[in-house]
Amino acid sequence: MGVLVTIGWWLLARFVPPPLPSWGGQEIAGMFAANATGIRVGMIFMIAGMGFFMPFIALISAQIHRMEGSPPVLAYTQLLAGAMSVAIVLFPVMFWATAAFRPDRDPQLILMLNDMAWLISAMPFAPAVVQNIAMGAAILGDKSPARIMPRWVAYMNFWMAVLFLPAGLMVFFKTGPFAWNGLLSFWLPLVAFGIWFNVMIYALLRAIQQQPDG
Amino acid sequence: MTDITATMARCEPHMPGEPGIWIFIMGDMLVFALFFSVFAFYRGEQPALFSASQATLNTGLGLTNTLLLLTSSWFVVEAVKAVRRGSGKLSCRLFFLAFLCGLAFSGIKLVEYNEKIAAGITLTSNDFFMFYYIFTGLHFVHVIIGLVMLVFVMLTLARPATGEQKVRFVEVGASYWHMVDVLWIVLFPLIYLVK
Numbered sequence: 001m002g003v004l005v006t007i008g009w010w011l012l013a014r015f016v017p018p019p020l021p022s023w024g025g026q027e028i029a030g031m032f033a034a035n036a037t038g039i040r041v042g043m044i045f046m047i048a049g050m051g052f053f054m055p056f057i058a059l060i061s062a063q064i065h066r067m068e069g070s071p072p073v074l075a076y077t078q079l080l081a082g083a084m085s086v087a088i089v090l091f092p093v094m095f096w097a098t099a100a101f102r103p104d105r106d107p108q109l110i111l112m113l114n115d116m117a118w119l120i121s122a123m124p125f126a127p128a129v130v131q132n133i134a135m136g137a138a139i140l141g142d143k144s145p146a147r148i149m150p151r152w153v154a155y156m157n158f159w160m161a162v163l164f165l166p167a168g169l170m171v172f173f174k175t176g177p178f179a180w181n182g183l184l185s186f187w188l189p190l191v192a193f194g195i196w197f198n199v200m201i202y203a204l205l206r207a208i209q210q211q212p213d214g
Numbered sequence: 215m216t217d218i219t220a221t222m223a224r225c226e227p228h229m230p231g232e233p234g235i236w237i238f239i240m241g242d243m244l245v246f247a248l249f250f251s252v253f254a255f256y257r258g259e260q261p262a263l264f265s266a267s268q269a270t271l272n273t274g275l276g277l278t279n280t281l282l283l284l285t286s287s288w289f290v291v292e293a294v295k296a297v298r299r300g301s302g303k304l305s306c307r308l309f310f311l312a313f314l315c316g317l318a319f320s321g322i323k324l325v326e327y328n329e330k331i332a333a334g335i336t337l338t339s340n341d342f343f344m345f346y347y348i349f350t351g352l353h354f355v356h357v358i359i360g361l362v363m364l365v366f367v368m369l370t371l372a373r374p375a376t377g378e379q380k381v382r383f384v385e386v387g388a389s390y391w392h393m394v395d396v397l398w399i400v401l402f403p404l405i406y407l408v409k
């Protein structure tokens with residue numbers, strides 16, 4: 001998933017770094033017209049990448065279920081929050097695809113599609129935050145003798161949750177560190193997600209290897 | 215020889231709480247360090263604007279808040295000492311005093327925000343106030359989480375069972391609270407005082 005999203009979003013669509021929120025209709029429409037093919041292919045890569053994210057979320061939920069037993073409230077919470085995170089990313093992908101579908105549309109309409117895409121990409125912090133808190137709570141509440149995941153992973157999840165919060169403010173700003181292309185609303189959550197994803201893969205692999213068979 | 219060995223055995227390093235909370239604390243402090251660097255950078259670009267805006271802040275309230283947090287941390291230090299001695303009840307009361315300080319901090323914070331908003335100054339007024347609201351706001355969220363943690367610590371102390379796990383949990387809560395205090399100690403001079 002990481003590879004597909006990186007190729008799709010970064011290399012092909014050239015959305016990293018993001019376009020400036022302060023740009024008007026002309027600039028944004030120009031961007032979509034110039035790179036229409038790249039954006040279209042990039043979005044297809046991202047859709048494929050999202051497909052891979054689903055079993056990852058399911059796997060996390062399965063491990064949480066092992067930790068918490070019945071009723072699997074935290075497992076369900078994580079599943080729901082993770083599913084929402086996947087769905088939420090699909091909206092921007094489709095808005096960008098729509099913009100690139102007919103780049104000679106009225107620039108103001110393309111501007112709106114672009115705005116919607118970027119705001120949706122990181123502003124909804126709730127699913128990510130809830131997902132991380134559920135994960136952390138499950139690990140800390142794990143009473144089994146052989147810990148399924150090390151406790152520091154829980155604290156790392158709590159830390160990540162905090163890092164997703166500033167992006168919620170991007171709706172106020174067109175420039176500066178809290179705008180959608182800013183250090184604290186874009187780069188910080190992006191780096192945070194990268195760290196979280198890789199640490200979780202390590203923790204999951206370890207948990208699976210130590211899982212008793214049957 | 216046995217005396218030295220015994221002394222050395224007693225001197226083994228003790229990590230308060232558990233390793234995970236320190237990952238959180240270091241991580242959070244790293245993020246706030248990033249915030250402070252960004253603030254310093256923007257301040258360097260517009261020193262006049264920042265100085266003028268800073269002059270309108272209510273330093274008295276800010277100072278009161280600083281004293282409240284420092285006092286609450288002192289209560290927490292004494293509370294942790296008490297729990298290590300086995301005085302659960304005293305510890306609980308000290309944590310409660312820390313909690314009250316935190317509550318007072320929150321109240322004053324709200325008064326301060328209200329004062330500014332009533333004067334028409336909001337988060338989009340200018341860059342200084344953007345940082346003022348967002349950083350003190352994010353810190354405020356940490357304070358509220360801290361208050362919740364203190365409640366859980368008090369509930370844990372109220373339960374009759376004792377044990378190392380209990381002490382560790384108390385230390386986790388105390389460490390978090392100290393972090394909240396440390397963040398404010400850097401935030402306050404940076405935003406309110408440094409010209």
